[in-house]
Amino acid sequence: MNVLKAIALKVMSALLFAVMSALVRFLGEKYPVGQIVFFRSIFAILPVVLIYAWRNELMAAVRTVRPLGHAGRGAISICGMFCNFSALARLPIVDATAISFVAPLITVALSAIVLKERVRIYRWSAVIAGFAGILVMLAPHFDLSAHAGGAMTTAGLAFAIGGAFCNSGSVIQTRRLTETETTSSIVFYFSLICALAGLATLPLSWLMPDWPLAWLAPSFPELAALVTVGLCGGVAHLLLTESYRLAPASLVAPFDYTSMVWAFLLGYIFFNELPTVYVLVGAAIIAAAGLLVIWRERQLGLQRVRAAEGLPTGP
Numbered sequence: 001m002n003v004l005k006a007i008a009l010k011v012m013s014a015l016l017f018a019v020m021s022a023l024v025r026f027l028g029e030k031y032p033v034g035q036i037v038f039f040r041s042i043f044a045i046l047p048v049v050l051i052y053a054w055r056n057e058l059m060a061a062v063r064t065v066r067p068l069g070h071a072g073r074g075a076i077s078i079c080g081m082f083c084n085f086s087a088l089a090r091l092p093i094v095d096a097t098a099i100s101f102v103a104p105l106i107t108v109a110l111s112a113i114v115l116k117e118r119v120r121i122y123r124w125s126a127v128i129a130g131f132a133g134i135l136v137m138l139a140p141h142f143d144l145s146a147h148a149g150g151a152m153t154t155a156g157l158a159f160a161i162g163g164a165f166c167n168s169g170s171v172i173q174t175r176r177l178t179e180t181e182t183t184s185s186i187v188f189y190f191s192l193i194c195a196l197a198g199l200a201t202l203p204l205s206w207l208m209p210d211w212p213l214a215w216l217a218p219s220f221p222e223l224a225a226l227v228t229v230g231l232c233g234g235v236a237h238l239l240l241t242e243s244y245r246l247a248p249a250s251l252v253a254p255f256d257y258t259s260m261v262w263a264f265l266l267g268y269i270f271f272n273e274l275p276t277v278y279v280l281v282g283a284a285i286i287a288a289a290g291l292l293v294i295w296r297e298r299q300l301g302l303q304r305v306r307a308a309e310g311l312p313t314g315p
Contacts, residue, residue, distance in 0.1 A: 013239035016233075016239070017232070021088055022267070023232070025093050026225060026270070027229070040194070042191075047234040048184070049188075072173055079162075093267040095275065098260065098263075102164050108123045108126070126290070137281075257291075
């Protein structure tokens with residue numbers, strides 16, 4: 001247990017994921033999504049391999065007894081990554097980030113349907129509130145004729161919501177894999193499968209930046225951005241995993257919402273994007289619903305500990 005370090009790592013991972021989103025937003029105006037997915041995945045493998053090799057856990061990352069399970073999770077994750085990156089190419093960063101926070105609430109619903117977990121009224125209430133937050137955010141877009149650039153924005157919203165559902169499905173599949181697979185193998189095969197999926201889109205109008213021979217090469221900023229997308233994603237994933245290793249998930253998880261702060265700052269500084277009142281209100285509702293789920297999970301965890309110790313479970 002090292003609570004301060006866990007929180008620091010969680011906030012750093014949120015910042016790196018926000019930087020990655022900003023770079024995807026920058027690249028998405030020119031580069032096809034499949035090419036960005038490839039660079040995001042292939043360069044994310046690099047820090048994973050280096051860290052696990054340093055820990056002498058590299059074989060654990062490669063070893064698996066459920067290749068089909070990894071393939072299933074990879075397929076869902078591929079859809080999610082394509083949706084998320086397509087949303088970032090069409091929406092302000094803070095809008096796409098806010099919608100992504102509905103994913104944990106969708107996971108609650110899928111846990112009841114797919115995993116047959118018992119979901120009580122607190123969590124169902126949070127799910128309903130979270131979707132109400134989404135409706136608040138979408139309110140200005142229901143009248144497409146009155147919204148400038150309606151078609152592209154609507155597509156971005158659809159991709160963002162689709163990405164949230166795919167991310168939730170990926171979490172469900174990950175829970176199944178953790179029964180037999182190591183964290184390192186799950187991360188490694190996720191990145192590998194997504195890299196192969198991105199590479200498969202090579203014939204579909206990839207823009208191949210020239211490998212710069214000097215820092216003056218005009219393609220260097222874009223090439224550096226493509227590589228940095230992957231490095232940020234890989235390092236952020238490792239920091240995220242380590243944060244949950246050092247402190248309880250119920251304590252660390254709320255700091256994921258710092259992503260909204262980073263997304264707001266990066267969107268304003270680099271793209272002059274400001275969230276609307278609808279986005280702010282909807283994001284607040286979604287965040288409150290997510291925090292309710294986290295609080296309830298903590299309460300249930302304390303009750304289970306008390307029951308195991310033979311203590312009263314009430315407040």
